[in-house]
Structures are given as structure tokens and as C-alpha cells.
Amino acid sequence: MIKTLIFDFGNVFINLDIEGAAKYAFETLEIDSFSEEMTAFNSFYEQGLISTDEFLEFYAENFPKLSKEELIYTWNYMLKHFPKTRLEFIKELKTSSKYKLILLSNTNELHIDSIKESISFFEEFKNCFDAFYLSHEINLRKPNDDIFEFLLKENNLKAEECLFIDDNKDNIETANNLNFKTWHINPETEDVCTLFETKSSLF
The missing domain is CATH 3.40.50.1000 (HAD superfamily/HAD-like)
Structure with a gap:
């Protein structure tokens, strides 16, 4: 029962706009695809192996031209609507x-x-x-x-x-x-x- x-x-x-989110992220970060290191770091974050601060610090170091707010918006772009x-x-x-x-x-x-x-x-x-x-x-x-x-x-x-x-x-x-x-x-x-x-x- x-x-x-x-x-x-x-x-x-x-509803997640995965394709649109990836396109937006690549354009914002000015890359063609996620590197092996980025893919691994994304996986670590999803699994809870690293904190949000560590996740943002990694991307801030790799993409110094973007502010913390811009990085957060990049990852939140996949929330198409609720x-x-x-x-x-x-x-x-x-x-x-x-x-x-x-x-x-x-x-x-x-x-x-x-x-x-x-x-x-x-x-x-x-x-x-x-x-x-x-x-x-x-x-x-x-x-x-x-x-x-x-x-x-x-x-x-x-x-x-x-x-x-x-x-x-x-x-x-x-x-x-x-x-x-x-x-x-x-x-x-x-x-x-x-x-x-x-x-x-x-x-």
C-alpha cells in the first residue's frame, strides 16, 4: 500500500530548455563546448562533491571577464519556465x-x-x-x-x-x-x- x-x-x-541553455552558456563563456575539466567539475557539483562557492570560484578563475552574477545567470538560464x-x-x-x-x-x-x-x-x-x-x-x-x-x-x-x-x-x-x-x-x-x-x- x-x-x-x-x-x-x-x-x-x-520544463528545462537544455539545448537553449547550452547554447547560451557557450556564447556567454565564448567556447564551443565544455572541456573535460569543466565537464568533470560540473559533475562534481551536481553530485554535491564541491560547494557552490567552489563551483563559482572555478569558473571565475577560468572566465575572469564575467562577474559572479553573470556566471550565476548563465547556469540558471536552463530554467525556462515553471x-x-x-x-x-x-x-x-x-x-x-x-x-x-x-x-x-x-x-x-x-x-x-x-x-x-x-x-x-x-x-x-x-x-x-x-x-x-x-x-x-x-x-x-x-x-x-x-x-x-x-x-x-x-x-x-x-x-x-x-x-x-x-x-x-x-x-x-x-x-x-x-x-x-x-x-x-x-x-x-x-x-x-x-x-x-x-x-x-x-x-
Whole structure:
């Protein structure tokens, strides 16, 4: 029996303009592609192995002509928009069910700050959840802990009683291996419609 819904923030709730973001970043940084060192550093940051300050310091050293604000905007460009239908869906789910709702975000500090500033209803959306976590911060605090294990311990949950909703197949496979119920969303489709079409099975 499912008691808890765990949403990955990523493409489940935000439309990411990945291609446009890469193009903008390359034009701003005046490069044709990310170097091996940059790709590695980006990965380290996403995994929470380095802090936001270390991440920005790396790019500031490599691109001294850009201010800290310009660098932050470059990385936040991928936040194309946050449709209000996401808020409406979660509010309806919150009021129509008895599920505990958890939001797990692999969105890092740079993106979250931008979201808070640009989306007027972000706090209202966030407050619909019983718990909100940044995987980047979890990794920084507990680099040897699995994020799923952290969520289970932190909220006193059983994996088989949780439904994990994500667009990332690797995350879905990991969750499946830990006995989570899972729901894979195709990031190339309008994900909220997918949720609305199938959420009746939750009630």
C-alpha cells in the first residue's frame, strides 16, 4: 500500500530548455563546448562533491571577464519556465489524498535561488509538500550515504510503501532495486498531463 509520494523536482515540474541553455552558456563563456575539466567539475557539483562557492570560484578563475552574477545567470538560464499547472496539480493532490508528499530536488543552490526570485508562487508550491530536500545538500552533508536511504531514514519510511516519480531512468532503476514503487515520466512529453491522466489510480 502506497503511503508516500516522492517527486523528483527536475523535469517532473520544470520544463528545462537544455539545448537553449547550452547554447547560451557557450556564447556567454565564448567556447564551443565544455572541456573535460569543466565537464568533470560540473559533475562534481551536481553530485554535491564541491560547494557552490567552489563551483563559482572555478569558473571565475577560468572566465575572469564575467562577474559572479553573470556566471550565476548563465547556469540558471536552463530554467525556462515553471507552469502554474504544477501548483494546481500538487494542491489538488494534497487536498484530495492522504499521502505524505516529499519533493527531492537535484536542482542545486544556484537554481533554487533563481526559482525563488522569478516564480511568485514557489513558496506556496513548496509548502504543499511535507518535506523538501536538495540532493546537492544531502550529498555535501553525507557524501557516503545513498539519497534514497537518507530519505527513508529521515522520514521513517519503508521503500515498498513509497512511490518515486522521476524522469531519469537511472534513478528509477536505483529506486526499483531498493523496492520502491516507481513512476517513470518521459521528459520529452508534457509531464503534468501524464500525471493527470493516470493519477486517478492513486485514489
